[in-house]
Amino acid sequence: MNARERLFVSYFSLLFFMSHFNCRAKKNRVELLKLLSAADYHVLSLDYRGFGDSSGEPSEAGLTSDALYLYQWVKQQNRESFVCLWGHSLGSGVVTNAAVRLQEQGSPADAVVLEGPYTRMREVVAIHPLTKLYNFLPGFESLIWHILEKNNIEFANDKNLKTLTSPLLILHSEDDNIVPYQMGLKLHQISVQARKEHDIDAPVEMVSYAANLGYSHNRIYLDPNLANVVRGFLQRLRQ
Template identity: 45%
Template sequence: MELALAFVTGLQRSCNLIDVATSHRVSFIKVMSDSDFHVLAVDYRGYADSTGQPSETGFTTDILYLYHWVKARSRNSTVIFWGHSLGTGISTNVARVLKEKEGVIVDAIVLEAPYTSIRDAAATIPVTKIYRQFPGFEYLILDTMERADMRFCNDRNVQVLSSPILILHSEDDGMIPISHGKKLYEIARNASQKKETVQFIAFPASKGFGHDYLSSKAPNCRPYWKDFLQSIK
């Protein structure tokens, strides 16, 4: 069996937390397990039962530590970063740190419902549409995230990565428009010396996968990403 690191997180913090125990995340883990992968899923600092305060630097540090912990115990197994939504930026952050500071090329990266950057996502996601018309939106919302160390620049990261990359996105994603996934694919493919290692799969809106259920409730689509993972062995 291979070993896949599944970096999954919720997008809100409240008494009713979205975390790795959320139904669609449990379904995803079962899908991966049924496909002969071990899965390590985590709640980031400040989420669910994890202590601490959320920050891009903190998230990256935690997952980098976790990667080394896994590699020390998995010998020569393939380790895959699977990031969903917010987790896509953390996955590419860690992969970039490993390459630039340690000379390590992550075996493969799967980006499910990714964004180009958090700033771009906040400026285009449907939930902010009503606020974009008001003066000060950029300063109060977009610039504030930058000052709070929340950038998650997938678009910059993929330009320097050498790992095989698979991008999955659904046309009816109501959280992060599929245009982000398409643009990220073009950036990654144009920067790659081996363009065939960068792949993009779009799923029609008629499937109803939305933002959360692409990998967990799409049994007919499973062969697409499984073939990609098998190809990196």
């Protein structure tokens, strides 16, 4: 049995980490992947097209397609694999897009984890520190909106969670300086309400991290209990 066969022969939860822009080698991502791997999860990560080792031009449709391809490839290796999609920051939009698409195709994702998620791209761009830095320039804000609209970039987590039926875990730090904690809370409320209205039993959980812990946007991996949080969530789904 070769290494690839050994990877997919087990029934351990197979966790995907869909990182945001830059590349998978960024310190916070490496540390999170090491933590999850040490907890006996098979972890696959990717560089989005146009970043790291991946070629091509990034777009919402393209990034979503990349996530779908990777998910479906893993399922093809072992149909019994329990696959969880994990999205951090921008990756949360990629993951909910992919999860909704899988659901529409009749093969919903086994579970979804969103770390530091935003409501939709336009709202988070409007309050991003770099945007605020240049907002004094005449026409800067309208230029940003034009770019998003021209390239059909939406990444609407709030819209996606109104229809998503997969089990959902949200992780968010109260001192997040990139994506406000209130956005994570809003997404949790949207999902809970939608599942109540449509009588969907799949769980929705949210873990909040106090501001005094200093985890901000990129350091939730420092939580010494994170592996247990993830393990507990996934094991409850397997019961």
